[in-house]
Amino acid sequence: MNLTTKKIISLFLLISIIIIPLTGCTGAKDSSKVLNVYNVGDYIDESLIDKFEKETGIKVQYSTYDTNEMMYQKVKSGSTKYDLVVPSDYMVSKMRREGMLKKIDFKNIPNIKNIDKKFLNPKYDPKNEYSVPYMWGTLGIAYNDKYVDKKDIGSWDILWNPKYSGKILVFDSVRDTMGAALIKLGYSMNTKNQKEIDEAKNLLIKQKKYALAYVNDEGKDRMVGEDAHIGMFYSGDYPLMKQENPNLKFFVPKEGSNKWVDTMCIPNTAENKKEAEMFINFLLDPQNAKVNTEYIGYSTPNKECLKILDKEIKNDPSGYPDEKLLNKCETFIDLGDFLKVYNRAWIELKSK
Template identity: 50%
Template sequence: MKKNRLFKRVFSLLLCLALLLCAACPVLAEEDGYEFDTTGVDYQKFRGQNVSINVYNWGLYIAEGEDDSMNVCKEFERLTGIKVNYTNFATNEEMYAKLKSGASKYDVIFPSDYMVGKLIEEGMLAELNFKNIPNYDRYVDDNFKNLEYDPEGKYSVAYTWGTVGILYNAAMVEKEVDSWDILWDMDYAGQILMFNNSRDAFGIALKKLGYSMNTTDKDQLKEAADLLKEQKPLVQAYVMDEIFDKLGAGEAAIAPYYAGDYALIKADNPDIAFAFPKEGTNRFVDAACVPKDCNNQEAAELFINFLNDPAVAYENFETIGYSSPNTGAVELMDEEEKADPVLYPGDEVLERAETFLNLDDETNEYMQQLWIEVLSDDQNVNRWIIPVFVAGAIAVSLFINVRRSIKNRRKRYEK
């Protein structure tokens, strides 16, 4: 009896020790061949409770199972039992309007830097409980924490980052591409695409003029608007995701866009090239956040933690092509990926880059008013169309009159 009791005590001590050791080491959960780090988080907490989360993200901005990639939302559902309702937006302003209207509730959203700042200022984001996001401390690069738009690091977790550059079809563009000036080049009229959102469009115009992308000077913003109006007759279309079809199919020659999409478009069209403008550009960060009126904040935070699992972050990088702030994902990349000058540009590019900051309401409203004027402005078009039409009409009239005169002379000569 004493031996049995002693054995039980020793066995209990060993079992406790084993459990403590397990708690101290990373725990990997394998789902259909993928291994996930579950250290410090209970992914099973909501299983069987019929919980769902609404995720609102940019288009083409997560691995969805195509080309043998991970289906991130499905893997999260398998691991946790939490249903993911996933929808897309095209611009920060579209997302903001949807949130502001209150028509739909979302649990996880992915605003860009300046929009994160705006949502914080307006009290529309929940403070995150980082106990539910242990992968933040383990894997998110310190260079992407406590940035200008979220200085205390309470409301956001960096998801991707990148820069804006000029994508062009080398078979259609013979000139050197190293400046925003190419987007105003008459030789490419009708072959130029432009951002269909005010902040990116004004950012480019301001950089071309030598101003800060974050200026609040109304005279500088008006000058940028005038420059965009000057460009309008040359623009084939104002686009966002439509760029994939237009540039990839050779329907347009030049477009400013995000560096992370370069590889995807080049895969469709090998003639596509990329250049950083010498005037400087935008360095952006898109972040995962939780709206204040979400349905289930803890489940949302579990999803954000899952996104920062190295295996998941790497799959997202491989699929969407944007630079990753996740150190675990970077470790999984090959040397060629780590050294890619478009995805991970050198200091000479980053030193000339700016991150968008949230501007005051007056400046935002003024910029939006100017942007509406740019899109609705037909004066530039009229200045071209009317003189050409008049000149054409005069030319036709002269041609008819001259032809009649020649015929009349011939008739007189024949008589």
């Protein structure tokens, strides 16, 4: 064997030594998979995405939307084949009814055992086949205790109190705001009674003279800046608002309110179903759920996570009201074509 041949053999062996370990490392994780997740903006601690990618080798393509309706239209169009979406309760019902969701294989989600049973088999998914609870919360009222009398606290009535005229924010949301008026009148937030809907509309028309504005996300800044003293807000918005203005307080009205649940679902166009189930299982791990819950600010349906949450969080009635009050709350259901009746009443209200 001449020197040149020896050099070639040695070079070949060296390359083999380098390549073999690298091949062994990549074989442990499936780096070829890409999980397409579609979620509401700022609705996950993104450090968890990094952690999942490192643990599994699966790349997460993460996109965001503003509303359930925006997500529904995008998934319905089929323009992007998302593997995991995060619809609210009523939207799960709609998508399930329209055949837009795949049944979930819970053999791949052993951490489903961590979900509190009271969040399983809900009306929007009676057999618990298409959805996994992600976060929950309530619709309530935030107020500034520098300006609001304590004796006025506790009821939806405060939104109609002339004492606070010009300092009240109302949600620019047909279901939320119509629902608040319906509950104040003693009716269901999901009523299909035309007379009751008309009563709620007329009640809100009277209320408009006391309202500073109908708002969405910009309402948080107006409350923090004390432009407004009272406003309708979701429970999860309150902790962040309170950090910026300690004078702010929050309550769920005694008459009841909307108790909503956001869920994780797999669209029927998903191409990576097993990976989506792996991600769901990952998020249901108590430690991961704790990180996520503390970042987002909403309430967790994960009973094992709840056990390890800071006491200050889990004992806060703004996020975890007592069961007696929660039993008075309702979850929105999909109204189907009847939603047109609400929309018509809303247009009439806004035009006044």
